Amino acid sequence: MRDRGHNGDVTRPAATGPRRRASSIRAGQTKGQAVALKDQIRTDMTKAMKERDKEKLAAVRMLMAAIGTAETEGSAHELSDDEVLELVSREVKKRREAAEAFASGGRDQSAAAELTEAKVLSAYLPAQLSDDEIEQIVALAVAGVADQTGEKPGMRQMGQVMKAANAQVAGRAEGARVAAAVKSALA
Numbered sequence: 001m002r003d004r005g006h007n008g009d010v011t012r013p014a015a016t017g018p019r020r021r022a023s024s025i026r027a028g029q030t031k032g033q034a035v036a037l038k039d040q041i042r043t044d045m046t047k048a049m050k051e052r053d054k055e056k057l058a059a060v061r062m063l064m065a066a067i068g069t070a071e072t073e074g075s076a077h078e079l080s081d082d083e084v085l086e087l088v089s090r091e092v093k094k095r096r097e098a099a100e101a102f103a104s105g106g107r108d109q110s111a112a113a114e115l116t117e118a119k120v121l122s123a124y125l126p127a128q129l130s131d132d133e134i135e136q137i138v139a140l141a142v143a144g145v146a147d148q149t150g151e152k153p154g155m156r157q158m159g160q161v162m163k164a165a166n167a168q169v170a171g172r173a174e175g176a177r178v179a180a181a182v183k184s185a186l187a
Contacts, residue, residue, distance in 0.1 A: 037081045038067060041124065055113075059120040066091055085171050088124045093174075095121065129173045131181070134165075138181040141165040155186050 041063060048057040070087055071079055079087065095118035102111035129137070141164035145153045153161055161182050169178055 037084045037124065038079065041067070041084075055116050056120050059117040062117070063088065063091060063121060063124075082171075085125065088121055089171055092118050092121045092125065126172050129169065131177070134169070134173055134177060134181045135185070137168045138165050138178070138185050141168065141182075142185050153186060155183075158182055158186060161186065 041060060045057065045060040045064060048060055066087055067079060067084060070083070071077065095114045099111040099114035099118065102108070102114060138161070141161050142153055144164050145157055145160045148160075149157065162179065165178050165182060166175070
């Protein structure tokens, strides 16, 4: 039922019931399985706001913007923890490359800011593997490819070895470090 206001305009009744937030739970997930890493990033952003930590806040805001952009591109779905980790890894790499470019251009202050952001974002990545651990994973990958092909792999099978090694590394080491270990193992 609509009422007439004091000037004769028709007013709408107030909405009843609690307002609902859009759910961040994807189809097939229960509430306990919602994307934990993204929630942690959002929580850290709120904490940085309350603490007035400008450097951390700027880095985490950029990360949330990158996540939002990635979620709206293509198939428009909420990113899983693995996809968020991959995105964080790319963002850290971008910051390090930008820092190198700034440093080579003589802009040390900008380089320091980029490195600070990279350090903040690195906190969301899993612990990086040591060189010894990478060599062990590569040795297992070489052995696996040797079992498949029936001979010791050479540089021609580097792609197969990289594929097997990267499946085990799963974002815990940079691709360049893994590639260097594979090249040395195949040489």
